[in-house]
Each structure stands twice: as C-alpha cells, then as structure tokens.
Amino acid sequence: MSLLGLDLGTSGVRAVAVDHAGRELAGAARSTTLARPGPGLVETDTEEVLAASIAVLAEVAAHPAVRADPPEALSFSVQGEAVVPVGADGVARAPAPVSMDRRGAALAARVAAELGEDTIQRITGQPAHPMFSVYKVAGWTGATGLRCLGDYVAARLGARPAIDTSMAARTGTYDVDAGAWSAAILGATGVDERLLPEVVAPGTVVGKLTTAIDGLVAGLPLVAGAHDQAAAYLGGGGRTGERSVVSFGSSDCLTVGTTARPRALVGTGLATYAMGSSGWLTLAGTAAGGWALDWFARLTGGDPDELFEQAASEPPRVLVLPYFAGSGTLDNDPLARGAVVGLDLNTSREDLARAFLESFGFEIRKIVAALGERDIDPGAVHAVGGGARSSRSLGIRASAAGRPLTPVRGNASARGAALLAGVGLGLYPSIDALPAPDAGPALTPDPATTDWYAAQARRFRDLYPTLIPHDRSYPETPDLPETKEQP
CATH class of the missing domain: 3.30.420.40 (ATPase, nucleotide binding domain)
Structure with a gap:
C-alpha cells in the first residue's frame, strides 16, 4: 500500500505517492495563477487550486506503480499564510490572499502598537509581520468560517474543519504555548474565534474522502498535514x-x-x-x-x-x-x-x-x-x-x-506530507521515526x-x-x- 502527499504551493500544486520506505512511486504537478488585482494585492483562486489538486491526485492514482500499490491515506503540505473566507456550504466566498499580499499592513501595525511586537512573538512564536493570515481578513463579511488552504482543500474533499499546529501558528493568531487560539490577538484584530477551525497535531486523521477522484476509493483517510517548510523538513530528512x-x-x-x-x-x-x-x-x-x-x-x-x-x-x-x-x-x-x-x-x-x-x-x-x-x-x-x-x-x-x-532529490514537501499520512495510520511511531530520503554527496565549500x-x-x-x-x-x-x- 502507498501513501499520498499533496503539496499546495504558491505557484502550483503537486501530488506524489510513496511506498512505506518513503520511495517515490509517481508524481504529477499543475501550475496555478497568482492574480495581482491592485497595489500590494496578491491572490490565488481557491477553486482553481482545488481543481488542480483533484487533477494531480487522479493522475498519480492512474500511474501503474500506484495502481499496483493502492493509496491508503492522503495528507497535505501547505503554503503558509494564505487564508480564505467560506460560507455555510464550505465554499470560498473570495480569492485567498497569499503570503506576499500586503492588505494587512495597516492592521498589523496597529496591533503591534497596541500589544507590542515582543508580546505578539511571545504568544504566537512568529514575529510581528503583515504576512500572517489574521491581518488579511478585515472587511470580509458574510463568512461563516476562515480557512487556510490545507484545511480548506481537505474539507472540500471530505474532512472536518481542522488545522494542524504548524499552520495554526502561521495564521499569527495561535498561542503556541497554551495550544489554543489567542484571546489577546483575536481581540486586537476583531476576529471571532467561532470562525476558526479545530487545531490538531500534524498526522491526525481528520476525515475520509467523499469527493469522487478517479483511482481513489471513497473513504480514503484524510490526514492533517503541515506548513510546507515543516513538510519539506520531514521529507528532506x-x-x-x-x-x-x-x-x-x-x-x-x-x-x-x-x-x-x-x-x-x-x-x-x-x-x-x-x-x-x-x-x-x-x-x-x-x-x-x-x-x-x-x-x-x-x-x-x-x-x-x-x-x-x-x-x-x-x-x-x-x-x-x-x-x-x-x-x-x-x-x-x-x-x-x-x-x-x-x-x-x-x-x-x-x-x-x-x-x-x-x-x-x-x-x-x-x-x-x-x-x-x-x-x-x-x-x-x-x-x-x-x-x-x-x-x-x-x-x-x-x-x-x-x-x-x-x-535531496524529488519533492520534499509532498514527500513529507505523504509520510505524515503514514503517521496518521500508525505506520511510523512519530515524525522522528520517518524513513530517511536518499541523499546525494555533499557539496562542500x-x-x-x-x-x-x-x-x-x-x-x-x-x-x-x-x-x-x-x-x-x-x-x-x-x-x-x-x-x-x-x-
């Protein structure tokens, strides 16, 4: 049986299937569009990301090596900070501003002045900066939820709304010591905690596949992944x-x-x-x-x-x-x-x-x-x-x-996500016990x-x-x- 990893990147999506030893069996990629509708605004179309995700998953599932070793779980590597408002049906109500989008600069400066930059960093573990998700959601009305791309795509595929601890931190809203959404940050930014998803550990099973994808069985476990840099760390050894x-x-x-x-x-x-x-x-x-x-x-x-x-x-x-x-x-x-x-x-x-x-x-x-x-x-x-x-x-x-x-060759982020799918199934006792990748000779100064x-x-x-x-x-x-x- 194989494991699937889906890398939701800033400029495209990639899926890979790996065996239990972490060796890549097949991979597929699609580019996605970044729109810049105005000064400082940089957005991605979540429906385009979802469609590209389904396409690459189907392509990987159709590969002969994967058909011979069917997937048993799917997890995610996620670009940080991109955030999207959703309605009661779970569908995006607007494009998602990505990391480099600057619409949150004024709010970030105001919150930093109110709480202090050091306080923000002590709470969230992240430096005060307008790239974080919480500063980009001001002005959105009618949303019943706020999602980052990983929990958004997972929910559209069948998971419950749940975000892992690494991506929760990259919203700029999470108290990393308390393990809970920060009342101080939410109060300063005016964001309602009820809009935010449940926070779980990377490698937690959060649902089962209900969306029809060629080559994948209904009920395939969906596993919370991690921030793309965390996934690259795991996949890169x-x-x-x-x-x-x-x-x-x-x-x-x-x-x-x-x-x-x-x-x-x-x-x-x-x-x-x-x-x-x-x-x-x-x-x-x-x-x-x-x-x-x-x-x-x-x-x-x-x-x-x-x-x-x-x-x-x-x-x-x-x-x-x-x-x-x-x-x-x-x-x-x-x-x-x-x-x-x-x-x-x-x-x-x-x-x-x-x-x-x-x-x-x-x-x-x-x-x-x-x-x-x-x-x-x-x-x-x-x-x-x-x-x-x-x-x-x-x-x-x-x-x-x-x-x-x-x-280390190959797509480390997608590989790391696939290995987290294995953590969700109990194949590996912890993320410190994941199989190491094949590494080339070191390039020395x-x-x-x-x-x-x-x-x-x-x-x-x-x-x-x-x-x-x-x-x-x-x-x-x-x-x-x-x-x-x-x-």
Whole structure:
C-alpha cells in the first residue's frame, strides 16, 4: 500500500505517492495563477487550486506503480499564510490572499502598537509581520468560517474543519504555548474565534474522502498535514539534533528542529512552532529566493536553468541583496528592497548570475550565526527544492554559506506530507521515526575561496542596514501586474 502527499504551493500544486520506505512511486504537478488585482494585492483562486489538486491526485492514482500499490491515506503540505473566507456550504466566498499580499499592513501595525511586537512573538512564536493570515481578513463579511488552504482543500474533499499546529501558528493568531487560539490577538484584530477551525497535531486523521477522484476509493483517510517548510523538513530528512533542511523554492528557508521551544527568539525575526508533541521547528529565510532568480532570468532573456548553469566560475566583485519581496524572517523588514552593488563596465551576465546564487548562501551564513548565538545548532544541512537539483548552483551556494549542503532529490514537501499520512495510520511511531530520503554527496565549500567569501559575507551583512534610509524613501507597495507563476 502507498501513501499520498499533496503539496499546495504558491505557484502550483503537486501530488506524489510513496511506498512505506518513503520511495517515490509517481508524481504529477499543475501550475496555478497568482492574480495581482491592485497595489500590494496578491491572490490565488481557491477553486482553481482545488481543481488542480483533484487533477494531480487522479493522475498519480492512474500511474501503474500506484495502481499496483493502492493509496491508503492522503495528507497535505501547505503554503503558509494564505487564508480564505467560506460560507455555510464550505465554499470560498473570495480569492485567498497569499503570503506576499500586503492588505494587512495597516492592521498589523496597529496591533503591534497596541500589544507590542515582543508580546505578539511571545504568544504566537512568529514575529510581528503583515504576512500572517489574521491581518488579511478585515472587511470580509458574510463568512461563516476562515480557512487556510490545507484545511480548506481537505474539507472540500471530505474532512472536518481542522488545522494542524504548524499552520495554526502561521495564521499569527495561535498561542503556541497554551495550544489554543489567542484571546489577546483575536481581540486586537476583531476576529471571532467561532470562525476558526479545530487545531490538531500534524498526522491526525481528520476525515475520509467523499469527493469522487478517479483511482481513489471513497473513504480514503484524510490526514492533517503541515506548513510546507515543516513538510519539506520531514521529507528532506530533517531530524532534531542531527540535520536541518534548507528549501530552495519560490522563497528560500532554513528549518531547524529542537526538542523544546527556543526561548531566545523574541525580538528577532526568527519564527518557531510546535509539531504537535514531536518537538519544535524554527525557521528563517528570504521571502523571494526563487522569485528573485526568475526575475533576473526574465530580465536578461535567458532560460533560468541554463542561465545559472552558466554562472561565472570565479566569485565576482558584485553583491546581490535578495530582498525583492522584503527581507526574510531574520531581519523581518517588509520595507527592505533588493539591490545589486559593485557593478562596473566589466561585469558580465555570468557574474550577476553567480552573485544571485551566492546571495542566499550569504543569508544562510547570517542565519546560522544568529542561531548559534542562541545555542541552536543546525547540524548537517540537507538541501531540497528546485535549487538543489543543480550541483553547480548548490556548490556556489555552499561556498558562500561556508558550510556543506547535501542535496535531496524529488519533492520534499509532498514527500513529507505523504509520510505524515503514514503517521496518521500508525505506520511510523512519530515524525522522528520517518524513513530517511536518499541523499546525494555533499557539496562542500571551495577552499580556494574561503577567505574571499568570509570577507564578502561581512559586506553582505553590512549592506542591508546601509540601505534602510534609501528603502524607506519609496512608497511601501508598488503596483504589480497580474502574472502566472510557474511551479
């Protein structure tokens, strides 16, 4: 029997089936549309996401390997922060604003002033930031429920309204220590707790499949999944005290496991949440990692994969600050902007391609230093996502990061979701006992560039605070055109 994982990403959905050893049997993907209807607004169509989900599940179920090893449960990996109002019938009443949507900025600022940023972080485990779901729901009327994408799709397939602890935390409304919705946050934002779903541990069975999907039997157990970074951590082989996972996708994120809640994160941009009773995950990253690479590829008219394979063989005298959608969770600055410095008339496209790849390597180095100051050891680092497919690109990032990066192929988020389906069935005693993925050889820093990258990393660290006055001299939300992103 096999296990199904459905990854509900920002730019598309992907389904995989794995066997009990975690080996992928089949996979399928569909892109979905991101609409930008106005300045600072970025939305996804939940009905398009649902239709794409049903299509990829049917495609995977039709694969000969899966037909020979029928699925016995389905779970979910979920993009964070996207939220949707539903009616009494459980159907969406509006598109879902996604993480980068800025409609909640004014409310987030008001709540931060009222409660204090440190109080918000102590309650929720997340830094005060307008990306969180609770700040985006003001003005919605007539809704009988509020859902994130995972619990929304699961409910449309047959589950009861239930959200896991990691996704509850990413709403910005959940008291991670008390294990309950926060009365203080709800009161400050004006959200009625009755609109929110039940909170359960990742890997909890929350219902059975009632929607007809070709190849899947009615009554298939539906299992609460996890935030996509948590799912990538599980699917990428992350283990508390041993291995962390860096995910190179639309955004880039390093996820580290600890046995208990880290207590030195208040006042930082680091985010943390519980995985039920199975420990805690702490996250930090850059909001527009892969999107920044795609922007550069579009601007220069190159194929992204070919362009970055052709990156310069030597480190350039150019620095890229990859804050194209605000800074990441470490600096927690939505007003930060991207920058390229050090240009001269000899700078080539290949130099710039390498500098873009280096940028998140520098961010990893910066994050690891901040974690070390708080006695959090990432251990060995596994790399997953599109950016882990190329040994050349990953080697450049490893040199800039100053630490080895070990690639794990395949879709780690969907694989992690499938393994959580196994947790729901009792196949694995806990998330710390999940089967490890096949990992390639580690890409190690080039010793010939060690001193250069150490110095360049210091310049990278100093660049952001230098540009703060410049960033704040511009309007907060540019008017962005509507686009269709690719998975």
